[in-house]
Amino acid sequence: MNTTSRAAAPRRLPPEERERSIVRGAVDLASESGLEALTVRAIAAKVGVTPALVAHYRPVMEEFVADVFGDIVAAEREEVLGEFVQTGDVRDDLQRLVEILLDTSRDDVAMVWVQSWSLGARNEALGRRVRHEMDLWQSGLEDLIRRTGGDSVDPAPAAWLLLAMVDGMSAHSLVKWTPHDRADLARRTLAAVLG
Amino acid sequence: MNTTSRAAAPRRLPPEERERSIVRGAVDLASESGLEALTVRAIAAKVGVTPALVAHYRPVMEEFVADVFGDIVAAEREEVLGEFVQTGDVRDDLQRLVEILLDTSRDDVAMVWVQSWSLGARNEALGRRVRHEMDLWQSGLEDLIRRTGGDSVDPAPAAWLLLAMVDGMSAHSLVKWTPHDRADLARRTLAAVLG
DNA sequence: GACGCTATTGAACAGGTGGCCAACAGGTGC
């Protein structure tokens, strides 16, 4: 299948390095194929290692899934919010942000999110992680809006609505349900949230 | 586990009746535990029948899942939109509608929807069905808004945004992520969509 | 160069999955 981080498995690595290699393989796998694809054997094959070794470093699969989810979405948040440059105009800023978030190139992360809501309902470790990451997104957006929003917009609920809309649309896009073009979509979303 | 429609399986039913019994069992099962719970054996156990009999009536599991999804969400749509009485005021109408859709008692259907977006990305039969049902929801909402919306609101995009928000919030609620109370939520959602 | 620590393996476990098929048995018509 995929050769990313394959073959690079000479035997007997220092534990920390081996662990990093396994986690990286799991993150890559989940990014490509979703959290549901995270099985001991699939990760092992990806890293080029025995299933038993994966189980050795991460004895409980449920918790590993939660960790991998956390790694993926934290990286996404950092990538999107961390490097985001504000212009001073809320509308322009959020317009760009929503376009980034709704871009089809992010469908892989969208799949991870959607599966996290489903799996997180029964996997408590994952559920906690999902809530935590969503809190961070919410407060991140809230801060961003507050900085340039002025008095006309209430940051907390605006961030809340924005998250719901973007997540809903991302979920819809997984099954290729896209009645409108994305640019128009982003504009209308903003108009709705900013009032 | 659950005794709904159990035990009522005297042997040799007329095919149509047996089929209905199996489909009903599958629908009940998916409603309680999600589409992922739809396995040949689980359905058979629920109906009180041999796994082979389920496979006999529904030879391809992927298509059966798509059918069950269609049955569940069509019934939900009929239940919600079919009996919906409009007052003449868009705001009041949608307020009630959103409160109904976001009620925690609908978490089971929410789970079915969220899993459908995930599974529908790889199960093409399901994907088609999901898009079809979403089209029906979209046009249903659009009609409802058009009837009483007046000139201030553009029905199509309003329905579109409403769906995205409600679906996003429903997904979030699966992992118990509920920063605001639902009533306030519904009000703000409407204010956003109606402008 | 031999030894010891431990990273890594192979194999097995018990349980799950969808799908297939020959054989059984209940209901109906003769």
Add this chain to the structure above:
DNA sequence: GCACCTGTTGGCCACCTGTTCAATAGCGTC
């Protein structure tokens, strides 16, 4: 009462899942 038709069954296949554990083999130390 017998025979046919077919709804229904039990059993099998190949493959998947997480988890456990004794045995192997690589690397650093002496």
